[in-house]
Amino acid sequence: MIKLIPTRIPIKVGDKYIVVLNENSAQKLDLHAGDRVLIKNGKKAEIRALLDVTENGEIRDTQIGLYIETWEKLKAKRGDRLSISVAEKPISILYIKDKLKGKKLTKEQIDEIIKDVVEEDLSDVEISYFVAACYINKLSEEETVNLTKSIVEHGSTLKFDKKIVVDKHCIGGVAGNRTTMIAVPILTALGLTMPKTSSRAITSPAGTADTMEVLCNVTVPGPKLQEIADKVGGFIAWGGGVDLAAADDKMIRARHPLSLDPEGMLLASIMAKKHSVSSTHVLIDIPVGKQTKIKTRAEGKRLAKKFTSLGKKLGMVVEVMLSKGEEPVGNGVGPILEAIDVMKVLKDKKDAPQDLKQKGIEMSGQLLELCGKAKRGKGEAIARKVLESGLAYKQMMRIIKAQGESKIKLIPGKYTMDILAKKSGKITGLNNRLISHIARTAGAPKDKGAGVYIHKKLKDTVKAGEVLYTIHADVEERLKYSEEYKINEVYTIK
Amino acid sequence: MIKLIPTRIPIKVGDKYIVVLNENSAQKLDLHAGDRVLIKNGKKAEIRALLDVTENGEIRDTQIGLYIETWEKLKAKRGDRLSISVAEKPISILYIKDKLKGKKLTKEQIDEIIKDVVEEDLSDVEISYFVAACYINKLSEEETVNLTKSIVEHGSTLKFDKKIVVDKHCIGGVAGNRTTMIAVPILTALGLTMPKTSSRAITSPAGTADTMEVLCNVTVPGPKLQEIADKVGGFIAWGGGVDLAAADDKMIRARHPLSLDPEGMLLASIMAKKHSVSSTHVLIDIPVGKQTKIKTRAEGKRLAKKFTSLGKKLGMVVEVMLSKGEEPVGNGVGPILEAIDVMKVLKDKKDAPQDLKQKGIEMSGQLLELCGKAKRGKGEAIARKVLESGLAYKQMMRIIKAQGESKIKLIPGKYTMDILAKKSGKITGLNNRLISHIARTAGAPKDKGAGVYIHKKLKDTVKAGEVLYTIHADVEERLKYSEEYKINEVYTIK
Numbered sequence A, B: 001m002i003k004l005i006p007t008r009i010p011i012k013v014g015d016k017y018i019v020v021l022n023e024n025s026a027q028k029l030d031l032h033a034g035d036r037v038l039i040k041n042g043k044k045a046e047i048r049a050l051l052d053v054t055e056n057g058e059i060r061d062t063q064i065g066l067y068i069e070t071w072e073k074l075k076a077k078r079g080d081r082l083s084i085s086v087a088e089k090p091i092s093i094l095y096i097k098d099k100l101k102g103k104k105l106t107k108e109q110i111d112e113i114i115k116d117v118v119e120e121d122l123s124d125v126e127i128s129y130f131v132a133a134c135y136i137n138k139l140s141e142e143e144t145v146n147l148t149k150s151i152v153e154h155g156s157t158l159k160f161d162k163k164i165v166v167d168k169h170c171i172g173g174v175a176g177n178r179t180t181m182i183a184v185p186i187l188t189a190l191g192l193t194m195p196k197t198s199s200r201a202i203t204s205p206a207g208t209a210d211t212m213e214v215l216c217n218v219t220v221p222g223p224k225l226q227e228i229a230d231k232v233g234g235f236i237a238w239g240g241g242v243d244l245a246a247a248d249d250k251m252i253r254a255r256h257p258l259s260l261d262p263e264g265m266l267l268a269s270i271m272a273k274k275h276s277v278s279s280t281h282v283l284i285d286i287p288v289g290k291q292t293k294i295k296t297r298a299e300g301k302r303l304a305k306k307f308t309s310l311g312k313k314l315g316m317v318v319e320v321m322l323s324k325g326e327e328p329v330g331n332g333v334g335p336i337l338e339a340i341d342v343m344k345v346l347k348d349k350k351d352a353p354q355d356l357k358q359k360g361i362e363m364s365g366q367l368l369e370l371c372g373k374a375k376r377g378k379g380e381a382i383a384r385k386v387l388e389s390g391l392a393y394k395q396m397m398r399i400i401k402a403q404g405e406s407k408i409k410l411i412p413g414k415y416t417m418d419i420l421a422k423k424s425g426k427i428t429g430l431n432n433r434l435i436s437h438i439a440r441t442a443g444a445p446k447d448k449g450a451g452v453y454i455h456k457k458l459k460d461t462v463k464a465g466e467v468l469y470t471i472h473a474d475v476e477e478r479l480k481y482s483e484e485y486k487i488n489e490v491y492t493i494k
Helices: A023-028 A068-073 A092-100 A107-118 A124-137 A141-153 A180-189 A208-215 A222-232 A246-255 A263-275 A297-313 A335-346 A354-370 A379-388 A391-403 A432-441 A476-484 B023-028 B068-073 B092-100 B107-118 B124-137 B141-153 B180-189 B208-215 B222-232 B246-255 B263-275 B297-313 B335-346 B354-370 B379-388 B391-403 B432-441 B476-484
Strands: A003-009 A018-022 A036-041 A045-054 A063-067 A082-087 A166-170 A194-198 A234-238 A281-288 A317-324 A415-420 A425-430 A451-454 A467-473 A491-493 B003-009 B018-022 B036-041 B045-054 B063-067 B082-087 B166-170 B194-198 B234-238 B281-288 B317-324 B415-420 B425-430 B451-454 B467-473 B491-493
Touching: A003 A068, A018 A023, A023 A045, A045 A068, A063 A068, A092 A107, A092 A124, A092 B124, A107 A141, A107 A246, A124 A246, A124 A263, A124 B092, A124 B124, A141 A246, A141 A263, A141 A297, A166 A180, A166 A194, A166 A263, A166 A354, A180 A194, A180 A208, A180 A234, A180 A335, A180 A354, A180 A379, A180 A391, A194 A208, A208 A234, A208 A335, A222 A234, A222 A391, A234 A391, A246 A263, A263 A297, A281 A297, A281 A354, A297 A317, A317 A354, A335 A354, A335 A391, A335 A451, A354 A379, A379 A391, A415 A476, A432 A451, A432 A467, A467 A476, B003 B068, B018 B023, B023 B045, B045 B068, B063 B068, B092 B107, B092 B124, B107 B141, B107 B246, B124 B246, B124 B263, B141 B246, B141 B263, B141 B297, B166 B180, B166 B194, B166 B263, B166 B354, B180 B194, B180 B208, B180 B234, B180 B335, B180 B354, B180 B379, B180 B391, B194 B208, B208 B234, B208 B335, B222 B234, B222 B391, B234 B391, B246 B263, B263 B297, B281 B297, B281 B354, B297 B317, B317 B354, B335 B354, B335 B391, B335 B451, B354 B379, B379 B391, B415 B476, B432 B451, B432 B467, B467 B476
Parallel strands: A003 A063, A018 A045, A166 A281, A194 A234, A281 A317, B003 B063, B018 B045, B166 B281, B194 B234, B281 B317
Antiparallel strands: A003 A082, A018 A063, A036 A045, A036 A082, A415 A467, A425 A491, A451 A467, B003 B082, B018 B063, B036 B045, B036 B082, B415 B467, B425 B491, B451 B467
């Protein structure tokens, strides 16, 4: 058995274990890039890893390169001698190939794939073949149900001793859309259980978790979340902090390069997150608009049917709401700016953004009707009353305290730049994507005060010289970055 | 514009340019893993690269990690300050997505993909999506023709002032199958032009290029190859040394993890290599057997039709030979052992492996008939005469001299181990794959003398205790590695 000298490669590669040999030693050992190998560090540690092969050069014939995670897991030190041997490829590779060939996968086969995704035993290339197979050969409803279950079973779950657990999800694409932070306090104020896990921004200026984080801690371990829900009825926490649906995040990474959204995977991804917190009644918000994922109402309705049918198979009552996706919801875009909007709505201030208030009330009303807490047509009025009476605000404060109040002050970034209308007229277009991009380059979501405040919305009329929107930044030079982008192309005025 | 401090990552990643930012700085710059970026090192150098993002830690907010190739290309030094900006994604990504959606690609679209493959502007994950798309949605014949042309156009080519240029190709899977080294001397001795480029072993114990390298230099630049072909009629060189069909090697890398052979890609890969050396008449050898790529004669015939039809569209006359693929051809497996077999055949020695001799003659005969140098049914006799008269041997020596004779002595690895029959009986099975694996672990193709010498072949009868095969190694301890493998399971004796 050859013994190799470990050499540390100062890069983190995520949770994966990757080791590197040079071409010479790989050839001698009859090993190839992509092979699975078993690495032993004497009796100290042993791991299964993916092999990378590099040209001869920096890594010598007697060495084995270990990326940071692998170095640490193996407890490697100078002077150690590691042994390497070939390990079997995961059987899930065969199932991925089966799906590429158009075969239907069984529950057991999907389980095997998801287990290997979670355990990082499949490479990015292999996962991308699974994504491609699901994209072209489509997942049947049965496969989608099984994929959803597999994702749930291979992640953490939360359970509640309640008959009704409500939940909502928005499939995204619209800036400032913080309805979760309106709906959760309304519904939990009415005694319902609503354990809401949310995501952080990936390509947007703020996810619900980023905005909620302005107000309180959102990284809360599972047992504590359960305690909070028992005490105040609900929470708004970062999903990534509880490791729910862990497989999903890893598959999303493989979908990113081509922006692939295989429908079955999209459905499973969303429903797994709901299923893993034991939701029984779920409202899905599908914004429809030229710049969102779903372009037409017909497309939205087709997808809605899939959601409700899949929900039934998983034992959940699911309803879909098709909403307007042509412009941001509310005025603020960016964590603090959005949190300000939300608190204004909950306090029912006069200058609160009415579109956000109305959408939050509608969603809450529909959820009340869905779970039988209100008669059809009566939910909205109940929700409005809870909001306008201040009950929802009080409830929000309870939730914030339970999660751990933050010390961040609700002050938008102090460096600002106003973008003025170049001509007078009526606003006929507002580029969602450009708004997001500008808010991000100004520093959102990392710089909490950074983002965009929208003064004028669709159908408003403006005079030349009036402020259309204001860019906020916490760091002065960030405004300069924004200047480089097409800040004058956000609005269409006719 | 932010300036970043270059930090060298001591790993070679192939010809790709990859740079690494930590999560903090990527987020600040609104960049994501997989993005294309433009990196400038002042006025010294500028490249387009792929971005990787690593967890915060070793790479600091002010740093940018450069793998060796990128470090060198950017002429980076301590004290340099690099600038980074986002670059457009290649448009070929859209075409790959189109193919995933089942659309037919035009010549221009395929060109764009192949250009980006060659220029390393597509990541492994993106190329694997192209492979998956071609695998599931199949390439039409027109697309295959265009893919072949694109591969040829984006690599080097060799041109000859001849009406007839003959060539052969074996789709592989059988050890010791060195018929090229018999056919090239026979056909060029008859005045034909035969510019043969061959591959090195990837997962086998020797490619033709590895075996020929025992006798002479095989890494010959294009202009020199042209000169040799003009002078002696042909050569047997390593294809990788001339950069013919460069795109192909990179796509093969992406096909490896799932061992995917999308038929259109396989066809294009082979035909591009023939087209790039201006071949006019081509014989394709398809070994049929349980352990080769093609399992049945029916499958072989179907593939044969595709080859001939594709050849016609590319202006080549193509014929296919279905050969036996149940056991190795010849007795030697490994570079020197195979070279000894070949030289024995060319010298027509009594102990030359007759199966290799016969297959070499048949192939040569069929090629003579194919290009009109012999009447149908008469080719084999002519080829046999050239071989048995010693003309082919003399011609081989001319080719060897022209390429540059090697100083390697034809002596098999001196450390040997005989594997004996455990019982008496008739040999009914010989595991090709296991033979290859044992030869590789003994050191082939890296250790030229390493490999396996096969004493007994299919249908032979053996007595318990007789030698079935001998393992040769140049390095004594390599025999020990072999012991670990299933050396007694190679033969089936009944």
